[in-house]
Amino acid sequence: xxxxxxxxxxxxxxxxxxxxxxxxxxxxxxxxxxxxxxxxxxxxxxxxxxxxxxxxxxxxxxxxxxxxxxxxxxxxxxxxxxxxxxxxxxxxxxxxxxxxxxxxxxxxxxxxxxxxxxxxxxxxxxxxxxxxxxxxxxxxxxxxxxxxxxxxxxxxxxxxxxxxxxxxxxxxxxxxxxxxxxxxxxxxxxxxxx
Amino acid sequence: xxxxxxxxxxxxxxxxxxxxxxxxxxxxxxxxxxxxxxxxxxxxxxxxxxxxxxxxxxxxxxxxxxxxxxxxxxxxxxxxxxxxxxxxxxxxxxxxxxxxxxxxxxxxxxxxxxxxxxxxxxxxxxxxxxxxxxxxxxxxxxxxxxxxxxxxxxxxxxxxxxxxxx
Numbered sequence: 001x002x003x004x005x006x007x008x009x010x011x012x013x014x015x016x017x018x019x020x021x022x023x024x025x026x027x028x029x030x031x032x033x034x035x036x037x038x039x040x041x042x043x044x045x046x047x048x049x050x051x052x053x054x055x056x057x058x059x060x061x062x063x064x065x066x067x068x069x070x071x072x073x074x075x076x077x078x079x080x081x082x083x084x085x086x087x088x089x090x091x092x093x094x095x096x097x098x099x100x101x102x103x104x105x106x107x108x109x110x111x112x113x114x115x116x117x118x119x120x121x122x123x124x125x126x127x128x129x130x131x132x133x134x135x136x137x138x139x140x141x142x143x144x145x146x147x148x149x150x151x152x153x154x155x156x157x158x159x160x161x162x163x164x165x166x167x168x169x170x171x172x173x174x175x176x177x178x179x180x181x182x183x184x185x186x187x188x189x190x191x192x193x194x
Numbered sequence: 195x196x197x198x199x200x201x202x203x204x205x206x207x208x209x210x211x212x213x214x215x216x217x218x219x220x221x222x223x224x225x226x227x228x229x230x231x232x233x234x235x236x237x238x239x240x241x242x243x244x245x246x247x248x249x250x251x252x253x254x255x256x257x258x259x260x261x262x263x264x265x266x267x268x269x270x271x272x273x274x275x276x277x278x279x280x281x282x283x284x285x286x287x288x289x290x291x292x293x294x295x296x297x298x299x300x301x302x303x304x305x306x307x308x309x310x311x312x313x314x315x316x317x318x319x320x321x322x323x324x325x326x327x328x329x330x331x332x333x334x335x336x337x338x339x340x341x342x343x344x345x346x347x348x349x350x351x352x353x354x355x356x357x358x359x360x
Contacts, residue, residue, distance in 0.1 A: 005340055008288060009312040015290040016297070017313050018213035020206055024223055028205060028230060084227075100231060121227060128231050 073178040083118030093119045105130035141179040148174035155190035166190040200244040208252045214309045215256035228255040246323040269303035296346035304339035
């Protein structure tokens with residue numbers, strides 16, 4: 001007796017399914033699967049992403065991780081992905097992560113030099129990490145952090161395809177800062193965390 | 195178990211379920227993000243097929259959100275099943291928009307049955323794994339869900355009639 005209803009639903013099945021918004025899909029797909037993202041991205045970003053694909057095959061595991069950090073940074077600059085919570089108030093940003101992560105990230109604001117503009121969830125390697133977003137004269141800095149064992153280590157600079165990366169460990173957390181900002185200014189940012 | 199292999203092929207089904215249950219884009223976004231994190235944290239142990247495993251996580255994340263909303267009610271599976279109304283013929287002309295409204299008007303426990311069965315085309319067994327209820331309960335909920343959906347469609351048609359004849 002429900003045949004006609006089942007048939008009606010079957011007929012309209014595709015219209016009734018909610019398609020996933022492209023911005024959300026982009027957030028979840030791993031960095032290497034980017035053909036659809038490339039279509040939406042600017043030419044410059046496309047060139048960069050293609051660059052990673054080529055570089056990946058030659059780098060070791062450590063280089064692979066750095067590439068992933070840079071790829072995540074680049075994806076964050078694409079539409080709709082920079083931040084999930086937009087706020088310069090660390091008392092808003094920090095609680096936002098509660099319940100979304102299995103740790104409480106260290107959230108700081110360094111306005112007016114490096115104002116905090118928001119945060120989002122991101123994935124590096126196989127884990128969920130906190131991403132804090134800072135601005136500096138129009139440049140974006142992504143700071144990734146997650147709990148990590150091991151001794152504290154001071155900020156160390158790496159450069160990859162025009163991006164500067166500083167990584168350090170402190171108080172049981174691993175931190176990675178990435179930006180196209182010059183090394184001196186990014187180092188200044190990293191020092192503020194020490 | 196590979197997270198990417200287990201989860202990524204089912205993102206579309208997961209979003210559809212999250213969106214139908216949450217009722218709006220922003221909450222569906224939150225539900226899916228929650229589900230992704232939980233899936234990361236508690237990888238599949240090999241017991242279930244990836245789709246049922248991941249949809250269960252999505253479904254539980256959605257219900258966790260729904261339970262915080264005012265007026266949410268758990269379903270009672272003890273109620274006598276609705277006898278089909280003799281006069282309850284289906285409007286064969288119901289279009290997608292009317293069906294959408296009709297499904298939206300169902301209580302979440304019934305809405306999930308319709309979405310999983312009719313839109314995602316899961317088997318009864320898979321639905322039982324997703325909703326964590328016995329197969330018999332899936333069948334009775336689905337039966338009630340279809341009867342309620344028909345009622346909703348009929349009600350819509352009547353009010354449409356009334357509006358037109360005014």
